[in-house]
Amino acid sequence: MLKRRSSSQWIILVALFCLIISVTSSAAPKKKAAPKTPPLNLPPLKTQEQKMQLLGYIRQTMPTRRIAQRINFSSADLDQALEQELGPATEELAQTIDDETFIRRASLDLTGQLPAPEKIEAFIKDQSRGKRSALIDELLESPAYGRKWARYWTSVIFYESEANKRRVDPQALEDWLAEQFNKGAPWDYITVMLISATPERNKAVRNDYGQDFGPNNFVLACENKSTELASQTARIFMGISIKCAECHDHPFDNWKREQFHELAAFFHPYTYKMPDQDDPKIQTAVQPRFLLGEKPHEKMKSDARRVSIAAFLAYNPKNYWFARAYVNRIWSELIGDGFYDVDSLGPDSEVIHKPVVNRIAANFRYKDFDPKWVFRLIMNSRIYQREMRTSSSAADLFTAVRPSRLRPDVIADSVENLIGEDQSVRKEIMQTFDMNPSLPQDGLEGSIQQALLMMNNQQLQEKLSQSGLKQQLLKMSSNTELVQSLFLHVLARHATEPELERNLSYLRESEKREEAVDDLLWVLLNSTEFRTKR
Amino acid sequence: MQTDALLHLNLNYRGGVSRRNFLQAAALGIGGSSLLSQFRLHAEDLKKEGRSCILLWLAGAPSQMETWDPKPGTPNGGETKKIQTQTSGVEIAHYWPKIAAAMNEIAVIRAMTGKEAAHERGTYHLHTGHRMLGIEKFPHFGSVVARELGDPQSDIPNFVSIGQTLSSGFLGVQVAPFIIDRPGMLPDNVTNTTPDLRQRRRLALLSQQEHEFAQAGAAALVKEQSELYQKANLMMTSPRLKAFQFDDEPAAMQEAYGKSQTGQGLLVARRLVEAGVPFVEVRSTGWDMHSSVFSSMTRRAPEVDQGLSQLLLDLKQRGLLEKTLVLCMGEFGRTPKINARSPAPGRDHWVRNFNLLMAGAGIKGGQVIGKTDDNGQEIIEDPVQVDDLFRSMCKAMRMDADMELHTPVGRPVRLVDGGAVINGLFG
Numbered sequence: 001m002l003k004r005r006s007s008s009q010w011i012i013l014v015a016l017f018c019l020i021i022s023v024t025s026s027a028a029p030k031k032k033a034a035p036k037t038p039p040l041n042l043p044p045l046k047t048q049e050q051k052m053q054l055l056g057y058i059r060q061t062m063p064t065r066r067i068a069q070r071i072n073f074s075s076a077d078l079d080q081a082l083e084q085e086l087g088p089a090t091e092e093l094a095q096t097i098d099d100e101t102f103i104r105r106a107s108l109d110l111t112g113q114l115p116a117p118e119k120i121e122a123f124i125k126d127q128s129r130g131k132r133s134a135l136i137d138e139l140l141e142s143p144a145y146g147r148k149w150a151r152y153w154t155s156v157i158f159y160e161s162e163a164n165k166r167r168v169d170p171q172a173l174e175d176w177l178a179e180q181f182n183k184g185a186p187w188d189y190i191t192v193m194l195i196s197a198t199p200e201r202n203k204a205v206r207n208d209y210g211q212d213f214g215p216n217n218f219v220l221a222c223e224n225k226s227t228e229l230a231s232q233t234a235r236i237f238m239g240i241s242i243k244c245a246e247c248h249d250h251p252f253d254n255w256k257r258e259q260f261h262e263l264a265a266f267f268h269p270y271t272y273k274m275p276d277q278d279d280p281k282i283q284t285a286v287q288p289r290f291l292l293g294e295k296p297h298e299k300m301k302s303d304a305r306r307v308s309i310a311a312f313l314a315y316n317p318k319n320y321w322f323a324r325a326y327v328n329r330i331w332s333e334l335i336g337d338g339f340y341d342v343d344s345l346g347p348d349s350e351v352i353h354k355p356v357v358n359r360i361a362a363n364f365r366y367k368d369f370d371p372k373w374v375f376r377l378i379m380n381s382r383i384y385q386r387e388m389r390t391s392s393s394a395a396d397l398f399t400a401v402r403p404s405r406l407r408p409d410v411i412a413d414s415v416e417n418l419i420g421e422d423q424s425v426r427k428e429i430m431q432t433f434d435m436n437p438s439l440p441q442d443g444l445e446g447s448i449q450q451a452l453l454m455m456n457n458q459q460l461q462e463k464l465s466q467s468g469l470k471q472q473l474l475k476m477s478s479n480t481e482l483v484q485s486l487f488l489h490v491l492a493r494h495a496t497e498p499e500l501e502r503n504l505s506y507l508r509e510s511e512k513r514e515e516a517v518d519d520l521l522w523v524l525l526n527s528t529e530f531r532t533k534r
Numbered sequence: 535m536q537t538d539a540l541l542h543l544n545l546n547y548r549g550g551v552s553r554r555n556f557l558q559a560a561a562l563g564i565g566g567s568s569l570l571s572q573f574r575l576h577a578e579d580l581k582k583e584g585r586s587c588i589l590l591w592l593a594g595a596p597s598q599m600e601t602w603d604p605k606p607g608t609p610n611g612g613e614t615k616k617i618q619t620q621t622s623g624v625e626i627a628h629y630w631p632k633i634a635a636a637m638n639e640i641a642v643i644r645a646m647t648g649k650e651a652a653h654e655r656g657t658y659h660l661h662t663g664h665r666m667l668g669i670e671k672f673p674h675f676g677s678v679v680a681r682e683l684g685d686p687q688s689d690i691p692n693f694v695s696i697g698q699t700l701s702s703g704f705l706g707v708q709v710a711p712f713i714i715d716r717p718g719m720l721p722d723n724v725t726n727t728t729p730d731l732r733q734r735r736r737l738a739l740l741s742q743q744e745h746e747f748a749q750a751g752a753a754a755l756v757k758e759q760s761e762l763y764q765k766a767n768l769m770m771t772s773p774r775l776k777a778f779q780f781d782d783e784p785a786a787m788q789e790a791y792g793k794s795q796t797g798q799g800l801l802v803a804r805r806l807v808e809a810g811v812p813f814v815e816v817r818s819t820g821w822d823m824h825s826s827v828f829s830s831m832t833r834r835a836p837e838v839d840q841g842l843s844q845l846l847l848d849l850k851q852r853g854l855l856e857k858t859l860v861l862c863m864g865e866f867g868r869t870p871k872i873n874a875r876s877p878a879p880g881r882d883h884w885v886r887n888f889n890l891l892m893a894g895a896g897i898k899g900g901q902v903i904g905k906t907d908d909n910g911q912e913i914i915e916d917p918v919q920v921d922d923l924f925r926s927m928c929k930a931m932r933m934d935a936d937m938e939l940h941t942p943v944g945r946p947v948r949l950v951d952g953g954a955v956i957n958g959l960f961g
Binding site for chain 2: 094144387388389400403446448450452453496501515520523526528529
């Protein structure tokens with residue numbers, strides 16, 4: 001009954017939102033005295049269901065929804081658009097990868113796990129024409145897909161968080177995100193759940209800040225600070241770096257200090273005050289205003305304001321940053337280079353091949369922000385299926401796929417795949433191979449510690465030496481079979497002719513076969529390829 | 535062309551030519567033996583006398599009013615009192631009695647002025663000497679020191695950091711900081727469990743495996759990893775590894791530095807410098823005191839007070855201070871005006887004037903450079919820019935501040951772009 005009564009109020013509210021969006025984004029400001037603000041009679045927005053319901057209503061009025069039914073943008077269209085952009089660089093286009101490179105690459109990208117040897121063999125044997133596309137669909141439906149990308153985004157949110165560890169729960173966030181990705185939740189829903197969360201402290205329980213509830217953890221990672229929420233929202237969901245504007249006008253972008261504080265005001269529970277640049281004791285009250293000028297209703301309370309910022313973020317078609325930031329991140333992870341650095345774009349910064357990324361982003365919006373659509377689009381393209389090469393200049397960017405360092409959780413999984421579950425080895429790998437998910441690949445570096453860990457970690461070596469895989473290999477009577485099986489298990493591909501010969505002669509020349517197998521395992525575990533997506 | 539190649543040879547501080555450069559020169563068709571003898575002639579002039587630098591980084595930006603520039607009795611002064619130091623006429627905040635007692639070794643720079651008031655950007659500026667503006671990632675000063683003064687064949691890293699720090703930027707993994715978290719312990723996984731001969735066979739096979747992966751398109755990654763594996767292997771058998779470990783360090787010495795992470799970190803720093811490591815950074819955290827600045831200072835200062843004063847004493851007693859530059863600083867300063875935060879007031883970010891300590895490596899101790907006004911809001915004498923500071927650091931390390939570094943795209947950039955050595959800093 002309560003629901004029914006509130007639905008009419010919802011519609012009023014939705015109309016109000018549209019009004020705000022259309023007024024602020026179209027007409028030039030008029031000098032006339034502001035008209036009296038109509039009273040705001042909002043239904044309660046306490047629970048997540050209520051927030052999502054509100055968002056659902058706003059979503060239905062999305063101007064782009066109608067276009068979506070008419071427009072189609074396929075992987076072939078993407079290839080065509082990019083090749084047009086590349087111009088003379090198309091001569092540099094790398095070859096298409098073979099089936100076993102494809103299955104390893106696609107499995108690592110979508111699930112973070114290596115394909116099993118039987119799967120590789122079956123995939124190579126499969127004669128059907130659409131098998132790569134079918135594999136992408138299959139991987140997108142596996143639970144590991146949601147897990148892999150949940151870990152990625154959890155790291156994006158937490159990597160630089162300074163929040164007290166006892167007041168956050170990254171695992172709860174990861175679990176929740178995994179569930180969302182697996183059920184195909186649209187990106188705007190996920191975003192609004194994160195941004196509009198209002199975690200409440202339970203004083204009866206020590207260190208209970210509401211972190212058990214996954215979506216609360218974005219706000220908690222920002223310590224619920226208005227300024228931190230503003231800069232992280234812009235960074236993660238728009239790909240824009242405006243943090244420096246907290247203290248002064250951004251040195252090389254258009255962002256003004258005031259704009260930053262207006263954005264921060266959105267997240268403040270009451271009245272936000274901007275400190276004076278020279279004397280922090282002087283503070284001026286600032287009205288919330290989104291980056292493109294949208295203002296929430298004056299009487300709107302804090303919870304509703306946070307939903308409204310998500311609505312401004314996602315549904316103002318002029319805010320192309322929202323869709324583009326997601327697309328650019330996924331593209332960077334899949335191709336190895338982005339159209340721009342994932343979180344440091346200012347409005348004036350150069351975006352490479354802008355028409356291409358803008359078209360993908362626009363279509364992502366038409367597809368109702370379906371994350372799986374982006375994966376399908378990119379991974380079915382020829383761009384994604386090219387051989388690896390490290391691009392040396394901006395001119396030949398995207399003519400090949402950059403070999404990328406695997407993320408720590410992926411390396412840990414690959415190791416556990418060989419030695420079985422091991423908490424302590426996993427923990428050490430997670431720490432030693434940790435990397436900032438928001439840095440481009442060419443900004444990352446390996447370390448001596450990583451080499452030492454893979455070479456000498458005692459527990460890892462012992463477990464490898466006692467592993468089921470090793471026992472299995474030792475039982476094989478044919479050395480050729482042994483080497484091929486070894487390569488399939490560790491690197492997820494067959495050994496090449498020279499590799500086969502080399503390893504066979506190593507086995508022949510060794511006095512103890514068992515030690516030789518340990519050595520071969522050690523070598524592949526320590527190879528660059530083991531920790532790289534090729 | 536050939537002369538150019540010769541000019542770019544790096545001499546390490548022992549006067550040797552690095553093997554890689556030597557091979558490059560050899561590849562250009564220059565006779566190896568005559569080349570080496572030519573360079574040995576100049577080696578004596580070019581020796582850097584085993585200079586080292588220890589940077590004690592106070593992460594979060596310490597308050598200048600609660601460290602080396604107290605203003606008691608003024609509206610901005612707060613609860614902080616001042617104390618007399620070993621050097622007559624020099625007074626510092628009362629949280630630092632042991633530093634006060636070592637003041638004759640220390641130069642206080644009271645009129646630093648910077649440009650970056652956000653942590654990340656300030657940290658970058660004060661570590662690299664460059665502002666975070668373009669796309670280039672400038673190297674940590676320690677990486678430049680490691681490259682210029684470190685032995686490229688060194689069996690332990692030429693740059694060690696106790697705690698996380700910036701990267702070597704475009705100078706690459708060769709001179710990247712080796713980061714340890716637990717001072718006094720051997721780094722993890724340095725013990726090789728495979729017999730020597732077998733280990734060599736493994737590495738030979740690995741190198742062939744790597745070669746093919748490089749050919750397949752991953753050359754850059756393979757190159758980096760090979761360099762790291764080489765370094766890791768040298769390190770595993772290094773007799774100098776014991777510098778990381780306190781096994782032979784008297785308990786009394788460990789006590790003297792203080793049992794804190796900072797104190798123990800500084801003791802490792804001294805041991806590493808003794809072992810020939812040219813750059814060590816020690817990180818102390820918790821200096822971002824937006825609230826409760828006075829009570830926080832009472833908690834945080836004693837560790838640094840004890841560790842740093844003991845480091846100076848220890849270096850001096852071992853005859854190392856004259857060759858070792860010691861720096862103690864953070865990314866910027868804090869607002870002279872006290873804010874109104876709860877539960878107790880603090881100070882916010884302020885970059886117009888802040889301060890730091892320098893000692894050793896020819897720096898004249900027992901002096902204060904620069905002056906701020908009574909409210910601590912303006913510099914009234916001898917401002918020091920970040921460029922000036924870096925020029926002075928280069929001078930202390932006998933390094934050419936005008937040297938050119940080459941970015942990955944080959945663009946030359948000066949190590950320090952402007953500024954002048956701080957007037958009167960060196961005796």
